[in-house]
Each structure stands twice: as structure tokens, then as C-alpha cells.
Amino acid sequence: MSTDPAIPAARASHPLSLKLVLIVPYVILVIALAVAVGTLSYSAGSRAVYTVSEHLLLETVGRIAQAVDRHIIGSGAVLESAFPDGMPAPTAIESEFHDLRTRFWIATSLHIDPNNYVYYGNEAGQGLGLYRHSLQDAELRMKLKSDEHRAIYRFSGIDGPLQFERRETKLFDPRTRPWYQDGKRVTGHTWTSVYIDFGTRELVATRARRVLAASGAFEGVVATDVSLRALNDFVGRLEVSPNGIAFIIEQDGNLIASSASPNMASLPDGGSARLKAADSDHTLLRAAYRLVQDRLGAPEATALPRVMTFSDEAGQEIHVAFDRIRDTAGIDWITVVAMPTSDFMAGVTENVTRTVMLAAVAVALAIVIGLRILGWVAGDLRRISEAVRRVGAGDFDVPVGVDRSDEIGQLARSFEAMQTQLRTDKLTGLANREAFLQQLNKRIDLARKDRRNARLAVLFIDLNRFKAINDTYGHDAGDLALQEVAERLRINVRGGDLVARYAGDEFVILLDQVASREAVVHIRRQIEEVLCQPLQVITPEGQEGVGTGGAIGQAIFPEDGDNANDLLKAADRAMYEHKFAGRKSSLTGS
Known part of the structure; x- marks a missing residue:
């Protein structure tokens, strides 16, 4: 029986390692996974960043419109x-x-x-x-x-x-x-x-x-x-993005205010002349102006504000938001905010590139560390996603629980800042109505579970002479008065209590773990004394201070109501009884 010696010799010269068979597919899988994760991260990050940038642009356009309105309303x-x-x-x-x-x-x-x-x-x-x-x-x-x-x-x-x-x-x-x-x-x-x-x-x-x-x-x-100097200064101070710009123009293209270039041109004789956006030496401003000029003539131009994307002369992708400001006396201005995509995508791109390069250079290390990092990142992303879902369901107080210094940490802190804004009254810095109701419901739930600390109270405050302050000194003075009242309330409650602006000139206070109804009455009277003190922000020179005072109603859980709605109604009724009793007393002279 004859054999062919060439066959086993060939097989022996190319041994197939089991280790190689196991490692190569796994390494390929890790690389593919890294690429997939990078791609998915880039896709998800870009979508999220695009959404955030759109909101940022619209918010900035809105802030400019508010600034214009503040200048012309009176x-x-x-x-x-x-x-x-x-x-x-x-x-x-x-x-x-x-x-x-x-x-x-x-x-x-x-x-x-x-x-x-x-x-x-x-x-x-x-x-x-x-x-x-x-x-x-x-x-x-x-x-x-x-x-x-x-x-x-x-x-x-x-x-x-x-x-x-x-x-x-x-x-x-x-x-x-x-x-x-x-x-x-x-x-x-x-x-x-x-x-x-x-x-x-x-x-x-x-x-x-x-x-x-x-x-x-x-x-x-x-x-x-x-x-318009103050308006130009306001636009100039806006921090859109590292290379972003904001500007206001008239219908003829003349600049009113700009964060990127002067709004006037110097003449050879030392004088000044209006500067058109089309003649600005800022490339992005000129490109954004041309886009806005074209779009304002389109049939859909009435659907403002709008956010659009275009590519400039260098092929750079630019996001632009613009709006129109009009009034009955003839103002017809256009506000524009523009920023390159690269300003807000740089972090996402760098993160994905870094991940892919590390996977290619150090596959073995990526197998051990990459999976752990993936789990770490995925866990934080899940926490952020869950927080987003719960905020979307109306729970503004949910903690994110992500403590990182990278882009995800920045996203988490940005989200937490958004939560704070959603919970906070912009004028006074106090909790707003929604945040107060959430905290009150949570405190009631805790009180039902732990009867030893079941007593809590709500104070409902309505300022007495706030309309007179507005009518006499103007709305700006009224805003300052609300801020001063808010600060007084904040520093005159206990550390565990919560002060919130409920609506207009109405405030509410959640008193936690009150000992008795007499204790609540004592706190209420202290606050009444605080409110009666003259306001520092609107004390005319050489005149007596202007005070406001307030009617305060109280309600205690569970005696006056076993849920948030009943407690607030009870406190509101008590407040009106207090207010009308005070008016009746002043009329009868008693």
C-alpha cells in the first residue's frame, strides 16, 4: 500500500491553533463591537446634540426677542x-x-x-x-x-x-x-x-x-x-458656542446689533455710517444673512421661529435659527443665531475616534477594559435615559446619579441644570408651583408610611398691596419687590421647610414635621411680621418705606386634608378668610 508523503507534510507545515481559532473571532468581534459602539454612540450622540443645539438656538433667539421687547414695550x-x-x-x-x-x-x-x-x-x-x-x-x-x-x-x-x-x-x-x-x-x-x-x-x-x-x-x-447700545451689548455678551454668532438686522439688511462684528462702519472723515450684514467682514454672518434673506421670501416664512441647516463656502455645516420681531408701530426686525456643527459635535467625534483607535491598537486591553467601560457607560446612559423618561412623565426631582468628568458627565450635569430650571421660578429663584406640588405629594406619602412624623403644614401667602406697588412704581419695581419678599421668606423658615412661588404674588410654604397647630400659628405670625417690614428696593429717598404685608392661610396634615389638593384648598380658603377679615376690620375700625 503506497502513501503520498506530500500530504501530511503540507498539513504539518500549517498547524491550526485552537487558541488562534478562539481568539481571532473574539478579537474581530471586539473590534466590530467597538466600531459598532462607536457608530451607535456617534449616531445617538449626534441626534441628541442636534436636538439640544436646536433648542439652544431657539432659546437664544427667544432671549434676544425678550431683550428687544424689554427695550420697546414701554x-x-x-x-x-x-x-x-x-x-x-x-x-x-x-x-x-x-x-x-x-x-x-x-x-x-x-x-x-x-x-x-x-x-x-x-x-x-x-x-x-x-x-x-x-x-x-x-x-x-x-x-x-x-x-x-x-x-x-x-x-x-x-x-x-x-x-x-x-x-x-x-x-x-x-x-x-x-x-x-x-x-x-x-x-x-x-x-x-x-x-x-x-x-x-x-x-x-x-x-x-x-x-x-x-x-x-x-x-x-x-x-x-x-x-440700542444696551441691546448691542446684550447680543455681544451672548455665549452661543465657541464660533457661534448672534445678530439683529432690519429688513433692508442693516445691522442693529451683533456679537461678531461692529454694527456701524467708520468713514474716512471720522464719521460713522450704518453697516449692512452683506458687507460685514465676518464670513459666517454674511452666509447666515444670505440664507435668512432667501428663506424670508419663501411661502413658509410665516412659520417662525425656524431652525435650518446649510453649508457655507468652505463646506462647513452651519445651523441657523431666525425669527421676526414686529409691533403695531412698525418695527420689523429679524433676529438670527448661527453656529457651526463642529462646535457641538467635536466632543462626540473625539470620543468615538478615541474609542476606535484604542480598540485597534490595544485589542487585548480592550477585551478586558473595554467591556467594563462599556458596562459603565451603558449604566450611566441608562440612568440618564431613565431620568429623561421620568422627567417626561412629570417627575422633575428625580436624581440622575452620574458623577463623571467626560461628555456623559457634562450631559448629566446639563440635564440636572435643566431639572433645576424646570423646578425653579425664574424671577425669584424659589421652587415653582410644579416642584412644590411634587415635594408636597412626596412628603405626604412619607408621612403616611411613618406615622411618627406624620404632621406637616402648608402656608398659603397672598401679598396685600402688590398691585398698588406695580401701579405706582412700575412692573420692574414689582419684580424687585417679589424678589425681596422671596428672599425674606427663604431666610425666615427652617432648613427642612420649602418656600415656593405659587403664582403671581402668591407664595406657599411647606412646613416639615410641625409639633402642633400652635407652632404653625407661631411661624405664620413671624412671617406676617416679616412681610409687613418696608421693602428696601422701593423705598423712595426721603420718604417712609413702602410695605406690602400679606394674608396667610394655614392647613395641617392630616387634620385639614389628607392629600395635596385638599391641603392647598384649605390653606387658600383660610388665606381668603384672613384677607377679608383684615379688610372688614380696617373698615369697621376694630
Whole structure:
């Protein structure tokens, strides 16, 4: 029997290692798993980051709109106070000088920031303006003849004596100014186009309204300025992203405010001129402007605000959000926020690249460490995902429980910051209504399980004179008053108690582990005394402090209610009984 010696020799020269058979597929599996994890992480991360970036863009656009609204909201009331609708204009400023000066002082008191300047010009070329430097100090800018230069007077108080300061070197004729010409042309309120101010050389928007004589003929224009410097500073301070920008433009493309470039151009003669977005030296600003300009002409342009994605000249992907700001007097501005995708995808890309490279270079190490890291990461992601799910179900107080310093840790901290915002009243920094109800329900559940510490109480507080403060001193003062009341309540409760702003000028307090009804009454009276103290934020100089006080109702668990809704209703009823009892007492003199 013959054999072929070549066959076993060939088999012997290529031995198949069992170890290799087991390791190679496993290594390939680990690499494939690493690649898969990297791909999935990149995909999930990019989707999440895209969503977050979209919300960030929309939120930033909204913040800009709020800033604009804060600058222009009071201008209409200022004009009506200076020249009430229907009041005829005097034929000469000097004939009603004292009345004009008084009304202008009152008008500039409504919204001293930013509407601290009211002025009037007439067909005779006369002009009168009142500029408030502070609550007490002001200057009067006046010219009674068309060919004379304006005189500047300083004074303090509504009827303080005028002290001549200087006379302007440049001739100011109100009839030639844009605000006068626009006010003369339009029958109602109107905004001028943004222009460079005659004196400050800064961008200004002016709201103007024509004033008629007793005969019904046009006599002059009353106006108030809104300086856009503060708005430009606000936009400039916005932190969109490392390379992100924000800007505001008019319909003609002129820049109003920008975080990326100046809003005015310097001329060779030393003067200044408006700068168009299309002429900006910032590449991203020009590209974002072109996109917005094209989209505003599309049929779907009414569905604003919008977020869009495009590629710039260098092929870089850019996300842009834009909105339109309009009012009845003619403002039509566009707010734009743009940032490159690379700004917020860099962390995700670096993390995936690092994972794949480590898997390729150190497969053996990745087998041991990679699986542990995967489990660690997956566990944290599951915790974040579970927290997201529970927040979506309305539980804002769920802890994330992720303590890391990498991107996932940043995501967890960002999520926790979002939870804090959802639980917090933005004006006062206290817990909001939803957070209070959640905490009250949790505390009631604990009290039902542990009867030894079952007693808790709710105080319902309604401020007494808050509307009068708003009406007298303005909404800004009202906001400051709410903040001061909130701080007083916060520092005058125990460490385990919870203070929340319930709605408007209503506050609630959860008193934990109260000993008795008498203890609750004692705490309530302490808080009543605290609320009666004068408010520091609106104490006029030389006058007695303004106080608010409040009606407080109390309810104790479980005597007055065995659930959150019943407790709040009981405390609310008690509060109204307290309020009406106080009113009745003050009326009867008892």
C-alpha cells in the first residue's frame, strides 16, 4: 500500500491553533463591537446634540426677542403720558412750558430705563426735550427760536430750578430729523428706521407720534428714544458656542446689533455710517444673512421661529435659527443665531475616534477594559435615559446619579441644570408651583408610611398691596419687590421647610414635621411680621418705606386634608378668610 508523503507534510507545515481559532473571532468581534459602539454612540450622540443645539438656538433667539421687547414695550405709554391722545399742541412751547415740562418728567418716570428721553418739536422749529440722568437729576434741552442753538439746563426734582449749563455748538433743527419727518407723515405711532444719534453717535430707534393743534392741523411731533447700545451689548455678551454668532438686522439688511462684528462702519472723515450684514467682514454672518434673506421670501416664512441647516463656502455645516420681531408701530426686525456643527459635535467625534483607535491598537486591553467601560457607560446612559423618561412623565426631582468628568458627565450635569430650571421660578429663584406640588405629594406619602412624623403644614401667602406697588412704581419695581419678599421668606423658615412661588404674588410654604397647630400659628405670625417690614428696593429717598404685608392661610396634615389638593384648598380658603377679615376690620375700625 503506497502513501503520498506530500500530504501530511503540507498539513504539518500549517498547524491550526485552537487558541488562534478562539481568539481571532473574539478579537474581530471586539473590534466590530467597538466600531459598532462607536457608530451607535456617534449616531445617538449626534441626534441628541442636534436636538439640544436646536433648542439652544431657539432659546437664544427667544432671549434676544425678550431683550428687544424689554427695550420697546414701554415706549407707547411714554408718548401718551407726554402728549395724551387728543390734547392739542400749544402754538408756542413757551406758552405751556411748565405743563410740558411736568408731563415730560412724568413720562420719563414710567420706564426710566430705557425710555429716559422725551422730546417735542414743532413746525416753527422750536424744540423741547427732557433727559433723565437718574430718578432725581435731569437735563432740559430747549430752543425757542428756529435759528438758535439748543440750550442745556440741569435741574433736580420735578419742579427744580433750572441751571444753565451750556449751549450746543451744532445747530439742531427738529424739522430735519428722521423722527420728525416720519411722525409728520404717519397718522399714528411710528418707529423711525434705526439711525445714528445726533449727539451720542450711537444707534437709536425712535418712536414718534404727530401732535395736532386745536384746529386739527398738524403742529408738531412728540418722540422718545430707545438707545440700542444696551441691546448691542446684550447680543455681544451672548455665549452661543465657541464660533457661534448672534445678530439683529432690519429688513433692508442693516445691522442693529451683533456679537461678531461692529454694527456701524467708520468713514474716512471720522464719521460713522450704518453697516449692512452683506458687507460685514465676518464670513459666517454674511452666509447666515444670505440664507435668512432667501428663506424670508419663501411661502413658509410665516412659520417662525425656524431652525435650518446649510453649508457655507468652505463646506462647513452651519445651523441657523431666525425669527421676526414686529409691533403695531412698525418695527420689523429679524433676529438670527448661527453656529457651526463642529462646535457641538467635536466632543462626540473625539470620543468615538478615541474609542476606535484604542480598540485597534490595544485589542487585548480592550477585551478586558473595554467591556467594563462599556458596562459603565451603558449604566450611566441608562440612568440618564431613565431620568429623561421620568422627567417626561412629570417627575422633575428625580436624581440622575452620574458623577463623571467626560461628555456623559457634562450631559448629566446639563440635564440636572435643566431639572433645576424646570423646578425653579425664574424671577425669584424659589421652587415653582410644579416642584412644590411634587415635594408636597412626596412628603405626604412619607408621612403616611411613618406615622411618627406624620404632621406637616402648608402656608398659603397672598401679598396685600402688590398691585398698588406695580401701579405706582412700575412692573420692574414689582419684580424687585417679589424678589425681596422671596428672599425674606427663604431666610425666615427652617432648613427642612420649602418656600415656593405659587403664582403671581402668591407664595406657599411647606412646613416639615410641625409639633402642633400652635407652632404653625407661631411661624405664620413671624412671617406676617416679616412681610409687613418696608421693602428696601422701593423705598423712595426721603420718604417712609413702602410695605406690602400679606394674608396667610394655614392647613395641617392630616387634620385639614389628607392629600395635596385638599391641603392647598384649605390653606387658600383660610388665606381668603384672613384677607377679608383684615379688610372688614380696617373698615369697621376694630
